[in-house]
Amino acid sequence: MDAALDRLEAERQETLDRLANLVHDHDEVVAASRDTNADDEHDPEGATIAFERSQVASLMRQARRHLDEIAAAVQRVQAGTYGTCEVCGEPIGEGRLEARPVARTCIRCASVPR
Incomplete structure (x- = not known):
């Protein structure tokens, strides 16, 4: 970490x-x-x-x-x-964390409208 x-x-x-x-x-x-x-x-x-x-x-x-x-x-x-999606509990991809270090969700969960 x-x-x-x-x-x-x-x-x-x-x-x-x-x-x-x-x-x-x-x-x-x-x-x-x-x-x-x-x-x-x-x-x-x-x-x-x-x-x-x-x-x-x-x-x-x-x-x-x-x-x-x-x-x-x-x-x-x-x-x-850190690095665990707050919605689904799956790991957040390294690429997403590099691009957006404060990401709380994986790309899949972030793309779902809430």
Whole structure:
């Protein structure tokens, strides 16, 4: 399970880096909105500052949820249940775990609509 922990740690670090960049982007958008008195809500040139701020905030929430998923996967490694499908109890394929280290289900169970 050392490989699983290494994979999860790499995923965690990548997500932390992405989150740090998103926080920086969010701070820049907020600072830009403070530095201008433009009416961006009626600017025909493109996306509004409010839209950009909302979009970055949404990506930040996704990154934080992914960190929670990674922590849960680490707990499954420690409990000895990592790599076992939570629906059917069969092993999750190594390829799926490489592509999605936080996977809780095998491909077959993941493809069944719930």
